[in-house]
Amino acid sequence: MVDTTRRGFIVGCSAAIAAMAGSRLTYAAFGDPDGSREVLVVVFLRGGADLLSLVAPIAGPDRSLYEAARPELRLPTSGDGALLPLDAQFGLHAAAAPLHTLFQSGKVAIVHGCGMNVDTRSHFDAQEFMELGTPGTRSVSTGWLTRLLGSAPAPASAALMPSLAVGNSQPTSLLGDRRTVSMDSPGDFNISTGPWMWRDAQRLALHRLYTRGDTAVHRAGIQAMNAMDLVEAFAGDDVPAANGAVYPDSDFGRHMRLIAQMIKLDVGLRAVAVDLGGWDTHENEAYGAGGYFADLAGNLSQATAALYQDLDGSATDAASKRLTVVVMSEFGRRVRENAARGTDHGHGFPIVVVGGSVIGGLHGVWPGLAPDQLYDGADVAVTTDYRRVLADIVVRRFANPHLSQVFPGYTGYTPLGIVAGTDLITL
Amino acid sequence: MRRAGRAPSPTIEPATLAERLRRTRELVAAPRIARDSGPAPDPALVSARLAALSVRPRVRLRWSPVEAADVAPFAIRVLGRMGFGPRPGDIEAFNALAGSDSARLGAYIEEQLFPDSINDGDLDNRLVAAGLTTLAKTRDKLWADHVAGNPDWYVRLLPAIEIERAAFLRAIYSRRQLFEVLADFWHDHFNVYGWDYISAPTWVYYDRDVIRANVLGNFRTMLGLVAASPAMMVYLNTDANTVAGPNENYARELCELHTLGAENYLGVVHQDQVPHDAQGRPIGYADDDVYEITRCFTGWTLDEDTGATIFRTDRHDRFQKHVLGRYIAASQAPFKDGNDVLDSLASHPGTARFIARKLCRRLIGDEPPQRVVDEAAAAFAATVNAPDQLRQVVRAILLSEEFATTWAAKVKRPFEVVVSALRAAGAEISFALNSHLTDSFFWLFEATGHAKFSWRPPNGYPDAMNEWLSTATLVPTWRVVNWTIWASDEQRGNVPVVDLIHQSPAGVTTARGLADFWIQRILGRPMSESARTEVIEFLAQGRNPDVPLHLSDDDVESRLYAMAALIAMAPQFLWR
Secondary structure, three states, X not given: OOOOOOHHHHHOOOHHHHHHHHOOOOHHHHOOOOOOOOEEEEEEEOOOOOHHHOEEEOOOHHHHHHHHHOOOOOOOOOOOOOOEEOOOOXXXXXXXXXXXXXXXXXXXEEEEEEEOOOOOOOHHHHHHHHHHOOOOOOOOOOOHHHHHHHOOOOOOOOOOOOEEEEOOOOOHHHOOOOOEEEEOOHHHOOOOOOOHXXXXXXXXXXXXXXXXXXXXXXXXXXXXXXXXXXXXXXXXOOOOOOOOOOOOOXXXXXXXXXXXXXXXXXXXXXXXXXXXXXXXXXXXXXXXXXXXXHHHHHHHHXXXXXXXXXXXXXXXXXXXXXXXXXXXXXXXXXXXXXXXXXOOEOOOEEEEEEEOOEOOEEEOOOOOOOHHHOEOOOEOOOOEEHHHHHHHHHHHHOOOOOHHHHOOOOOOOOOOOOEOOOOOOOO | OOOOOOXXXXXXXXXXXXXXXXXXXXXXXXXXOOOOOOOOOOHHHHHHXXXXXXXXOOOOOEOOOOOHHHOOOHHHHHHHHOOOOOOOOHHHHHHOOOOOHHHHHHHHHHHHOOHHHOOOHHHHHHHHHOOOOOOOOOHHHHHHHHOOOOOOHHHHHHHHHHHHHHHHHHHHHOOOHHHHHHHHXXXXXXXXXXXXXXXXXXXXXXXXXXXHHHOOOOHHHHHHHHHOOHHHHHHOOHHHOOOOOOOOHHHHHHHHHHOOOHHHEXXXXXXXXXXXXXXXXXXXXXXXXXXXXXXXXXXXXXXXXXXXXXXXXXXXXOOOEEEOOEEEOOOOOOOHHHXXXXXXXXXXXXHHHHHHHHHHHHHOOOOOOHHHHHHHHHHHHHOOOOOOHHHHHXXXXXXXXXXXXXXXXXXXXXXXXXXXXXXXXXXXXXXXXXXXXHHHHHHHHHOOOOOOOOOOOOOOOOOOHHHHOOHHHHHHHHHHHHHHHHOXXXXXXXXXXXXXXXXXXXXXXXXXXXXXXXXXXXXOOOOOHHHHHHHHHHHHOOOOOOOEOOOOOHHHHHHHHHHHHHHHHOHHHHEO
């Protein structure tokens, strides 16, 4: 049970929080009872992740091609650090064992050969295009998650926290969504650093100053103070994880734990963007199944599995059932390793989807590693537009048919079948 | 109780101020002549520009989203964009420069464009007092002391730690404010993550000889020094780029971030498909250009013993290349392929536009009008070979109508919020090594997402309000402001960072009077009546705001500090 005496309530800066206190924890009222309670967590692997090292061939001609292209970085199929089989043809990096366990229970979908059909190997172009949801053009001023929320058939108008960005900057996928709450660590999420005696009075006065106007600065300030109240009341390291979930002792682990806490609050959270950086592995990427990449993959895998487990109670309305996690990057990396035990910028990559409504297994079309199958003679090709993966979630989980708004310019969508749900006539 | 001692109020020394005013008046009066380098700006052009500014009737501010009552006075608008906001006395000094806003601006620009002529003795003393020991070391010496022999991690990091402290001291205390704003700009432009294995020990060199030495100099010169610097060569893998294992990281960011910009990137097309401009050069770059540039820079690497930039012929791809419509012959002299590429890029009109737009975005507003961008780009292109190219570009921007008439088209980023708050509040903070206060400050500041030299991707910290007006930025920034204004230095006899008591005028003792004084001091202007009332009521705490307060009472004293921080956290303080 949440401790209602925590300071956030007493300060009472936010009308919404005060109302919540008055109603004694019926905070679900600040969710959106009429709308979908689905929540999408987008994990963006910044830097262009070498996901050929996460999902690698274990047999057949592609295995030979893979081994030839990666004499230093190739992952073994037996012995220490052997790839964990997903099917007869592909295996998961040994450091991603928690994800493999979830895969075996049917909660993980992996889509081969995802990406954009745009010729760029620039991190910044690719990230921006992906997060805007408009490959090749910057003509929109909102992110795709912003438009997912904005075009929802039942808008989350009453929700206190419809979107959350974890980390320090507003991700482009939530560009233009002024209701996005951004935060890093719940314990430091307050302004109680001045004279102790006046901290509540000062915060109240600051709140009032930000109500004396309606500029972008005023609005951002009010939102920050509302978010402080909520987090101070309901989140923190002293709020235990459920179902035996164990988060890794890393920033990303803490971020995923915070996301679980916010989802449990049921305050209308629908879209979460969280970053895991450090994937631009031009040098010293790995030593076999160990080294830098293994640390990244382990951190990703443990934290993602812990988030799922934390929300996966025995109750029929367990939050895991309405959770979908999408793990993506801006592009994959070159098939052939470089001379510095690293890989350079590439093209296609697998998208990993985790959640209670996922149709587990390997999806999409494996593009192959033969020279004539590679993009530009060097990279894993793109066989599935990344928007098709996301569109499945938009339509089937969020029951939102407005694909032309969420992804302007995207045509020809047909269901891929990575999550359960109803196929609507899309607009 | 909390404080054992009181620091004297920091003030501007009258002699220094008088000297500064005298010099700037001379600047206005005298015909502008080149001081150290480069051709002088056309005096007729400058006069015409200033005349145009002065005859314009009360100009309407562009894109001002704030209520009209909150448009800042001219001095605040200038000092907040050509610098990090006023310290006590700066507004009065600016207004005393001349008889009209345009003449004051002209005088201030010409003063600030020649930083060497501005006495910065106070800052110099503070840098010494902070105990910084690496700032004068040469590149060779830095390598010998902080890289060679693989010393402890702290020794390795020390040059970066000292530059971080120096960056705060300079921004807060330097009188060369424009120079500091531009140094910050160029660090963002040529971003390197400064806390790494090679960047940290050589950071003094990168900051001093690569960036700061060329802030008002020539772009091509800075570009070349960046390319050959240990920090950038390791950050973007130039040192590992060989004919046997090409690494395109530097080549790509060189085009996309350092020179032409993504706006001139044409994607995966063949070079012969790229259209040419009237002068016959390709309008932008394609992926093939990136690969060819990668080849040009093969062989550039570092001598592991000395840190010198060396050329390894055995690692160089010696065959001919084709870059941006230019053939580069086979087997050129060492470094010449790369330098040819830098020449082409630095003189390309796309680079002029890209750099001009970024400078306008920093100095004017998030979405600078095309007219001033074009004007700045023209200045850039016309002075490609001038030793003071960037001074002339910056002058063109600052003398524009757009600069003079813009307000609130931009917000302060966390560094600017904190520095400007400490300047306005008359803070005395040493940023000394081995200071708990300094360590706590940096620990708190890091959470703002704007710690110095800590942006990992090569595009540098974002420079638009969308990126910073978020909960994740505001909360930690408020935490730093609230903490620092109230902090005192235990290791120096509990001296307060900001001495509000002694800076408050002797006769001002009521809540209303103190609120008005500190609003004016911190914001440089009054607040709207409704906002002002909130501040007064906070300090009065239910009592008559016109009754004198006893500042010696701990609770009154701490409330005054909380009020000052409240003003520095207010929405009005965030605009630039």
